[in-house]
Amino acid sequence: MPPPGSRWLAAIILLFFWCSLPASAAPLRAVVSFSILEDIVRQIGGAEVAVTSLIGPDSDAHLFEPSPDQARLLARAQLLVVNGLGFESWLARLTRSAQFDGTVVTASDGVVPITAAGAGEDAGVPDPHAWQDPRNVIVYAGNIARALAGIDPMHAEAYRQRLQGYQAELQALDERVRGELGLIPAEKRRVITSHDAFAYYGKAYGITFLAAEGINTDAEPTAKAVAGLVRQIRREGIKALFVENIGDPRLVEEIAQDTGATPGPPLYSDALSKPDGPAPTYVRMIEYNTTALKEGMRRN
Ligand SMILES: [Zn+2]
Incomplete structure (x- = not known):
């Protein structure tokens, strides 16, 4: 049986080595x-x-x-x-x-x-x-x-x-x-979303995104702005309407009703999906959005 002091010493030495491990x-x-x-x-x-x-x-x-x-x-x-x-x-x-x-x-x-x-x-x-x-x-x-x-x-x-x-x-x-969207004819490259989150995507791949709301989601658009968007959708025959995984879908759903369009599946704009959803990583999110947008624009 070792003297009691040596057990303390062992404990102190052990603690010393544990503390000196790299952070x-x-x-x-x-x-x-x-x-x-x-x-x-x-x-x-x-x-x-x-x-x-x-x-x-x-x-x-x-x-x-x-x-x-x-x-x-x-x-x-x-x-x-x-x-x-x-x-x-x-x-x-x-x-x-x-x-x-x-x-x-x-x-x-x-x-x-x-x-x-x-x-x-x-x-x-x-x-x-x-x-x-x-x-x-x-x-x-x-x-x-x-x-x-x-x-x-x-x-x-x-x-x-x-x-x-x-x-x-x-x-x-x-x-x-770029390859996938390259197949969409120029006159079909128009999409409506809830808020204005896709300008960078649109610029990168040559698609015009029109949104009911601005770059934020905290301000309601004016009735005049919504009426203008509805007129443009009718005039240009835009069918590619999308809600998003964030924010309130009601405005786009109303616009869809007014224009006779059916909203596509929600696009992932400012957040990923939960792990069991279709967009759990950034790469999967872009792939998922691209497939949804491609199918939406084909209906234009
Ligand atoms: Zn946003």
């Missing part, structure tokens, strides 16, 4: 603003990063209000990834109340923004929905990988390799979408 043995704690960023961080971070999204799947980021629990969650994080381009209007308030002292990464840094068209409060404001162009997500992924490597240099090589694979996947996705 990176525990996953890097990242918080992201919305579900699309969560997927991109997972693709690059793998098991080395534990990521939580403030705004969940199928949820409307435009109407988000952070809770005290979420401020506490952020206080413990090392990295916060946001979209930028005005998407997270609550950001400064949240980082202040969480006293967040980690790294903040704006995923859209370096993307060429589209300026919102439309009248009223949207005019001239940058459109935040840059993720709808896969070539922009190549930029997002690069910014995220750089931030992860900066905080956790021990796994920099793993992040670099996953980034390379993911960017190649996005490149292939872009080419696939």
Whole structure:
């Protein structure tokens, strides 16, 4: 039987070795603003990063209000990834109340923004929905990988390799979408959605998106604006009407009724689906939307 002091000594030595293990043995704690960023961080971070999204799947980021629990969650994080381009209007308030002292990464840094068209409060404001162009997500992924490597240099090589694979996947996705939509005749390339979330997709693939609401979902369109849209849909014979997985579908459903069109399946605009839905990852989301849009535009 060893003297009691030596057992203490063993415990102290063990504790010493446990404490001196590199901090990176525990996953890097990242918080992201919305579900699309969560997927991109997972693709690059793998098991080395534990990521939580403030705004969940199928949820409307435009109407988000952070809770005290979420401020506490952020206080413990090392990295916060946001979209930028005005998407997270609550950001400064949240980082202040969480006293967040980690790294903040704006995923859209370096993307060429589209300026919102439309009248009223949207005019001239940058459109935040840059993720709808896969070539922009190549930029997002690069910014995220750089931030992860900066905080956790021990796994920099793993992040670099996953980034390379993911960017190649996005490149292939872009080419696939371009090929699929290339078959749609020019005069059929018109789509109606609930809110104006697809300008980047439209610019990338040559489709005109018209929306009942502006780049946000918090303001009701005027009756005059809706009547104008209904006239245009009738005049141009547009049948490709879509609700979205976020926001209120009623306006588009009413417009569909007024114009005799049938809305297609919900498009995924500002949030992924839940894991068992049709758009649980960014790549699956773009593929799903593309199939739905292609079938919708064929009816035009
Ligand atoms: Zn939106």
